[in-house]
Each structure stands twice: as C-alpha cells, then as structure tokens.
Amino acid sequence: MGGVSAAADRGERVPKQDRSRATRQRLLEAAVACLAERGWAGSTVLVVAERAGVSRGAAQHHFPTREDLFTAAVEYVAEERSTALRALFPEGAAAGDRRAVVTALVDLYTGPLFRAALHLWVAASDEEQLRPRVTELEARVGRESHRIAVDLLGADESRPGVRESVQGLLDMARGLGLANLLTDDTARRERVVGQWAALLEGALDEAPG
Amino acid sequence: MGGVSAAADRGERVPKQDRSRATRQRLLEAAVACLAERGWAGSTVLVVAERAGVSRGAAQHHFPTREDLFTAAVEYVAEERSTALRALFPEGAAAGDRRAVVTALVDLYTGPLFRAALHLWVAASDEEQLRPRVTELEARVGRESHRIAVDLLGADESRPGVRESVQGLLDMARGLGLANLLTDDTARRERVVGQWAALLEGALDEAPG
Numbered sequence: 175m176g177g178v179s180a181a182a183d184r185g186e187r188v189p190k191q192d193r194s195r196a197t198r199q200r201l202l203e204a205a206v207a208c209l210a211e212r213g214w215a216g217s218t219v220l221v222v223a224e225r226a227g228v229s230r231g232a233a234q235h236h237f238p239t240r241e242d243l244f245t246a247a248v249e250y251v252a253e254e255r256s257t258a259l260r261a262l263f264p265e266g267a268a269a270g271d272r273r274a275v276v277t278a279l280v281d282l283y284t285g286p287l288f289r290a291a292l293h294l295w296v297a298a299s300d301e302e303q304l305r306p307r308v309t310e311l312e313a314r315v316g317r318e319s320h321r322i323a324v325d326l327l328g329a330d331e332s333r334p335g336v337r338e339s340v341q342g343l344l345d346m347a348r349g350l351g352l353a354n355l356l357t358d359d360t361a362r363r364e365r366v367v368g369q370w371a372a373l374l375e376g377a378l379d380e381a382p383g
Numbered sequence: 384m385g386g387v388s389a390a391a392d393r394g395e396r397v398p399k400q401d402r403s404r405a406t407r408q409r410l411l412e413a414a415v416a417c418l419a420e421r422g423w424a425g426s427t428v429l430v431v432a433e434r435a436g437v438s439r440g441a442a443q444h445h446f447p448t449r450e451d452l453f454t455a456a457v458e459y460v461a462e463e464r465s466t467a468l469r470a471l472f473p474e475g476a477a478a479g480d481r482r483a484v485v486t487a488l489v490d491l492y493t494g495p496l497f498r499a500a501l502h503l504w505v506a507a508s509d510e511e512q513l514r515p516r517v518t519e520l521e522a523r524v525g526r527e528s529h530r531i532a533v534d535l536l537g538a539d540e541s542r543p544g545v546r547e548s549v550q551g552l553l554d555m556a557r558g559l560g561l562a563n564l565l566t567d568d569t570a571r572r573e574r575v576v577g578q579w580a581a582l583l584e585g586a587l588d589e590a591p592g
Binding site: 215350 | 420421422424425498501502504505506507508509514517518521525544547548550551553554555556557558559560561562564565566571574575577578579581582583585586
C-alpha cells in the first residue's frame with residue numbers, strides 16, 4: 175500500500191513497486207470476477223491466484239487470509255466504479271441530467287460487482303468470521319455511494335425529505351440489482367427508473383417545507 | 384397436495400391426511416428457518432427433517448429432492464405471509480392508510496422469509512439445477528406481491544406511471560431488506576419509508592396525465 179517514494183535508487187525500486195501494485199490489482203479484479211461467478215463457497219485464495227496468473231505465495235503475501243482478499247477486492251472495485259461514475263459527470267448534474275445520473279447510479283448495482291458484493295453480504299450473514307469485516311465494508315461503500323448520489327444529483331440535504339429521498343433511491347437501486355440476478359430485467363428496470371427519477375426530481379426541486 | 388375427498392371412510396382417512404398435511408407444513412416451516420439461519424450450503428433434507436422431528440424417509444416422501452423442499456418452502460411461507468397481509472387490511476386501504484400499507488409491504492422483506500429467499504436466489508445464480516426452479520418461483524411470488532400491493536394501495540394501473548410506481552416501491556422494499564441483512568436498519572428504514580410513501584401518494588393521486 176505504501177506510496178511511491180522519490181528515492182535515489184528510483185530506477186531500481188519503482189518498477190518493483192509497480193510490479194507489486196500490478197499483481198495486487200490483478201488479484202483484486204480476479205477475486206471480484208470469481209466471487210461473482212462462483213459465489214463465496216467456490217472462492218478461495220488459490221482459485222483467485224490461478225485465475226490471476228499469480229503464485230499462491232505471492233497472493234498470500236498480499237492477502238494473508240481469504241477474508242482479506244475478498245473484502246479488499248469488493249472495496250477496490252467499488253472505488254474504481256465510483257471514480258468512473260464521477261468522471262462521467264465531471265460537473266455534477268444540471269437538473270436536466272438527473273435522469274441520466276439516476277440511470278448511472280442504478281447501473282452500479284446490476285453488474286458483476288453487485289453480484290460479487292451480494293455473495294459476500296449473504297455469506298457474511300452466516301459466517302461469524304466474515305460478518306464484522308463485511309459490515310464495516312458495507313458502511314464505507316454505502317456512505318460513498320450516498321455522497322456520490324448527493325453530489326451528482328445536486329441534492330440539498332438541508333431540505334426536509336431530501337436525504338431520505340436519495341437513500342430510498344439507492345435502496346431501490348439495490349432492489350433492482352437483486353431483481354436482475356436470475357433474469358435480464360433491463361426493460362422493466364428502465365420503466366421503473368424513468369418513473370421514479372421523475373418522482374425524485376419533484377422531491378428534490380420542491381419549495382422548502 | 385391432493386385435496387381432502389369427502390370419502391365414505393372419512394373417519395379413518397381424514398385424520399391420516401391431516402397428519403400428512405401437518406407433517407408437510409412442519410417440514411416447510413423448518414426448511415425456511417433452516418435456510419434463513421444456515422444458508423443454502425447448510426440446508427439439506429436431512430437437517431430439515433431432524434429440525435421438524437420427522438424421519439428422513441417421511442421427508443423424502445413429501446419432497447423427493449432438496450430443490451423440491453426448499454422452493455416449496457419459500458413459496459408456502461410467502462403465501463402464508465401474503466394471506467396475513469391481506470387480512471391486515473381486509474377492505475384495502477383508504478387513501479389515509481397508505482403509509483401503513485407501505486410499511487406492511489416493506490416488512491415482508493425484512494424477516495426470516497426474505498433472508499431464506501435471498502439465500503435461495505443467490506444459490507440459484509450459481510447452480511444450474513436450482514436456477515430454473517427459483518426463476519419460476521421468483522416470478523410467481525413477484526406477481527403476487529405486485530397484485531397485493533396494487534389492491535391494498537388502491538392503485539389504478541390504467542393511469543400512466545402508476546404500475547411503475549408500485550413496482551419501484553417493491554424494488555425499494557427488496558433493497559431495504561438487503562440493507563437489513565447484516566445490521567438492524569430499522570430507524571433509517573422508517574425514515575426512508577415515510578418519505579417514499581409520501582412520494583408514492585403523490586404519484587397515485589395525481590390527476591390523470
């Protein structure tokens with residue numbers, strides 16, 4: 175994790191750190207893909223190491239336990255996706271773009287990341303070893319999603335009901351992700367998102383109560 | 384599953400059928416409790432039979448496969464809860480009761496039934512044997528939840544946006560269920576439900592477009 179130091183022997187050290195960082199990143203991405211496809215029961219450090227083309231020893235150097243690897247993986251990919259989402263709307267949303275923002279927020283919950291996270295959440299509900307780690311992770315990821323939604327929607331949380339409207343939107347997005355787990359729910363989802371984006375627009379723009 | 388026949392030898396047969404029905408019901412309830420607590424990996428016909436105090440043979444007579452038992456169990460408990468929900472609002476909701484209806488609908492997704500269903504859904508996303516069964520089950524349970532919501536909310540689906548508003552409410556309810564999986568989310572959920580019930584009220588009562 176340590177930052178790149180501007181050491182004198184930079185020519186030697188930086189490439190090594192780069193390699194280490196690249197290995198770590200490959201492991202994290204392989205871990206999310208593995209979790210999404212095979213669930214918690216089928217996801218071990220060894221399976222992920224093989225998928226990433228990394229030795230078991232190297233994988234365990236980066237992530238001593240299975241819990242370390244998979245919680246770090248979900249957090250890493252969630253951060254990547256948050257960054258990408260902010261980059262899509264660099265100046266936040268004008269009121270006219272809100273529908274696009276809502277669609278992009280909901281899309282966060284329909285891909286392999288959501289599927290991976292869901293497997294981890296559900297496994298954590300049964301496994302005492304995993305539960306505190308995932309509970310913390312959920313809180314961090316949830317706070318960040320809320321912050322992004324507020325920023326991109328230009329929501330003024332000092333106004334009554336606005337905070338709860340944004341929270342409800344994210345809860346709906348999670349529910350839509352669940353509805354997309356076994357079947358392709360795209361067509362229905364678009365209609366629901368269209369309607370609730372309009373309702374949300376009203377809630378965000380209403381005169382202060 | 385066969386209905387009770389009004390056979391002449393009723394005195395003998397009905398108690399036997401009653402016993403069989405009671406056994407089946409005990410198995411179904413034990414199966415949901417087991418799935419909610421131990422997940423799919425920890426849920427077998429044998430574990431459920433022991434929990435229900437039924438022999439393995441009797442359990443297998445009622446439910447030849449693990450898939451039969453657990454899909455039937457989730458469907459049975461979902462039907463029980465639907466019936467109970469309709470009984471809570473025997474005449475549907477006057478406009479003034481809608482908040483109470485929304486709360487009761489959301490509550491469907493926060494108990495052991497939702498936890499059990501979630502385990503089954505997530506397992507089905509990885510297991511080819513389970514997937515078609517659970518996909519069908521999800522469609523049936525989803526249609527019934529939608530029908531109840533429309534009836535109890537007094538929603539007129541011929542009006543534009545009303546159908547999607549009700550669907551979005553149920554998606555939000557599922558998302559709130561997920562948010563309650565690892566931690567007690569009751570206080571936050573009540574605020575979100577209050578706000579979204581108000582938004583829904585507006586959508587249901589608006590002048591036709």
